[in-house]
Amino acid sequence: xxxxxxxxxxxxxxxxxxxxxxxxxxxxxxxxxxxxxxxxxxxxxxxxxxxxxxxxxxxxxxxxxxxxxxxxxxxxxxxxxxxxxxxxxxxxxxxxxxxxxxxxxxxxxxxx
Amino acid sequence: xxxxxxxxxxxxxxxxxxxxxxxxxxxxxxxxxxxxxxxxxxxxxxxxxxxxxxxxxxxxxxxxxxxxxxxxxxxxxxxxxxxxxxxxxxxxxxxxxxxxxxxxxxxxxxxxxx
Numbered sequence: 466x467x468x469x470x471x472x473x474x475x476x477x478x479x480x481x482x483x484x485x486x487x488x489x490x491x492x493x494x495x496x497x498x499x500x501x502x503x504x505x506x507x508x509x510x511x512x513x514x515x516x517x518x519x520x521x522x523x524x525x526x527x528x529x530x531x532x533x534x535x536x537x538x539x540x541x542x543x544x545x546x547x548x549x550x551x552x553x554x555x556x557x558x559x560x561x562x563x564x565x566x567x568x569x570x571x572x573x574x575x576x577x
Numbered sequence: 578x579x580x581x582x583x584x585x586x587x588x589x590x591x592x593x594x595x596x597x598x599x600x601x602x603x604x605x606x607x608x609x610x611x612x613x614x615x616x617x618x619x620x621x622x623x624x625x626x627x628x629x630x631x632x633x634x635x636x637x638x639x640x641x642x643x644x645x646x647x648x649x650x651x652x653x654x655x656x657x658x659x660x661x662x663x664x665x666x667x668x669x670x671x672x673x674x675x676x677x678x679x680x681x682x683x684x685x686x687x688x689x690x691x
Contacts, residue, residue, distance in 0.1 A: 469619070501678060508583075508668055509620070509682040519687055554682070564633055565610075565680060567619030 467492045467559050471568035479544055479576050486540040486571045488555035489561045496558040500529050500540050503552045503570070512553075513540070517560075545575045579603065581683035583669050586681045589689045595657040598686045602650070602671030608632075609646055610680065611654050612668040620668055645676065 468491045478484050488498070497516050501509040513522045513529040514531040515538070521530040528541040542549060552572045584602040590596050602609050608627050612620035623642065624634040628649040637644070641660070646652040656663055666687050670680040 497678070501682075506687065508581075509670075509680075511679060511681065514679045554621075564622045564625055567621070569617070569619045574669040 466556060467495075469557055469566050469568040471553075471555060471571050473571060474569065475572040475574075477568060477574040477576060480513040480545060480547060482545050482575075483541070484540070484545055484573070486573070488540070488568055489505050490536045490538075490557045490566070492559055493536050494560045495533060496530055496560050497531075498527040498538050498540075498555060498557045499502050499565070500527075501554045501556065503554060505551075509554065542573075543574075545576050547575045549573060550575050581669055581671055583667075583683035583686055585686055587687050587689075590659055591691050592661055593658040594655070595655065596632055596659055596688060597653055597655045598667050598669075600652045600654070600669030600683060601650070602653055602669070603673075603681055606671035606673050606681075607634060608672045608674070608678075610670040611652070612670065612671075614666045614668055614685070616665070621624065623654070644662075656688075659688075661690050664688055664690045667690050 470489045472487045500512040500513045503509050515522050515531045526543040531538045554570045554572040556567045558565045611623045614620040623637045624644045625632045626646040644654045668685045668687045670682045672678045672680045
């Protein structure tokens, strides 16, 4: 069974700092990997989707990379802002099944 | 394009009562997921539908939870009877096609069981 781990569980940074969130998974036979943002009491908002054949995806200040062989993905946030404060979740889907497996998330606080 | 709709947004019930949640996926999306998210944890898949059929319900507590997807569109998730440990956010998501593709989530229903 696929297991997804996110480190750190919580992160607090001053505004303007660049930061990296980590996601690791145990089964490298993935179909795709998706990063989400979740605000308190809200649903999940999709940030970036990386197909298994891709190495990275970019959207604005966000850049996500994927290294299937090592079972890792990183989400890079440039020039962080207080509005980036949220929980960030990664999810992977395996080629052997149809479901997505989620990590427990990283809670990010950006201090003004 | 309208997103995934869920109702109600909040529900408070007593243990042993019944509750039902409704989800309307993005139009044309073949796959629909129900997840349970307990505070501080990542979402856990309860059941996955592709069109009308169930693809995976291995983590659905079938003695108390049931779900159906009517005509391959809307879906309802029911809990009967509820337990204290069912307090969680219930998230519905949909994705296009039959293979695992990008998921789009609704706002969720926060259930509190007293």
